[in-house]
Amino acid sequence: MQFCTNRPLVAVAVLCAALAAPVRVAAEDILVFAAASLKTALDQVAPEFEDVTGFQVIVSYAASSVLARQIHLGAPADLYISANAAWMDYLEETGSIDPASRVDLFGNKLVLVGNAQTAAEQAITPDFNLSDRLQGGYLAMALIGAVPAGLYGKAALESLGLWESVQDRVAQADNVRAALALVATGAAPLGVVYRTDARADPRVGIVGVFPSTSHPPIVYPAALTVAARPAAEQFLAYLQDDAVVEIFLEQGFTLPGG
Incomplete structure (x- = not known):
């Protein structure tokens, strides 16, 4: 996993991995x-x-x-x-x-996830104080310039007026499951992923749901x-x-x- 951020976050180093080697594919x-x-x-x-x-x-x-x-x-x-x-x-x-x-x-739906023990689902609005909820930690996201989940996430945060307050606290991962892993392992307190990803790992829970109007349709x-x-x-x-x-x-x- 590639990890990109404006500040070092040593806790996620163990999650970094190279791309898998090419697989051999038989004719059938x-x-x-x-x-x-x-x-x-x-x-x-x-x-x-x-x-x-x-x-x-x-x-x-x-x-x-x-x-x-x-x-x-x-x-x-x-x-x-x-x-x-x-x-x-x-x-x-x-x-x-x-x-x-x-x-x-x-x-799919776009959601904000956190620790399963403390998550309480609510709608995310422009009044949602995302910066304070990070408590000095990082917001895990897939790469915001290329990966769909990152593109959708940044668009949603910008639409709601929340991006500027957290853009310097974003931990970017190679894909959405890698972003999910940062939250699941406690390396990041919150992350932006798909609703299906949130359901895939019992260690995380949904903190908030982004309005579908805040980002392009997920398809x-x-x-x-x-x-x-x-x-x-x-x-x-x-x-x-x-x-x-x-x-x-x-x-x-x-x-x-x-």
């Missing part, structure tokens, strides 16, 4: 590049698809920005699932995906790459099956536009 495998926030849900549904079809689904999780750049540079992904439309647009414009296969799968588009193997089309269709969609909804995702 399906390689999915997916936004980190999808990990809990995809880890549940992928084995079920494997049991039914016999294909093996290999999922590489990272920030949507990192994965999109890797696909553009020739990474052998079959299916890309982003946490925002912009990085999918980038791959469409560069001819890296099949635009006819593109579909918006899910939506998860998916598309086959131009080099996708035929089985990938089956997995993309599987993700749109009613029973599979219900699993995602149970984990806190929403329908597109919801």
Whole structure:
């Protein structure tokens, strides 16, 4: 994990890690590049698809920005699932995906999380004193200049007039799950993540929910790459099956536009 901040925060050093080595993919495998926030849900549904079809689904999780750049540079992904439309647009414009296969799968909510023992959910408004609630600590966020969760988070804080008071106290992580880990381990008192991430770790709880009007709509588009193997089309269709969609909804995702 890359950690960026205006001041050192030694407590998070143990969370830093290099990108995983490239995986070997057999001809009958399906390689999915997916936004980190999808990990809990995809880890549940992928084995079920494997049991039914016999294909093996290999999922590489990272920030949507990192994965999109890797696909553009020739990474052998079959299916890309982003946490925002912009990085999918980038791959469409560069001819890296099949635009006819593109579909918006899910939506999400943006939340502020803290320690599960002290969290008390409330609406976040311009009167929310975020700076004081940090108590001298840092606000964990995914990279605010590239990663969707960071982009959404900064937009929301700016919209509510809260950004200026905390911009010098932001601890940036490579992806939203890394930001979540900073809060879960106590390295940061608060963090901005998706609602689904908050539900994925019992050590954190939701402190506040950002109004959907405070940031661009959160959407998860998916598309086959131009080099996708035929089985990938089956997995993309599987993700749109009613029973599979219900699993995602149970984990806190929403329908597109919801």
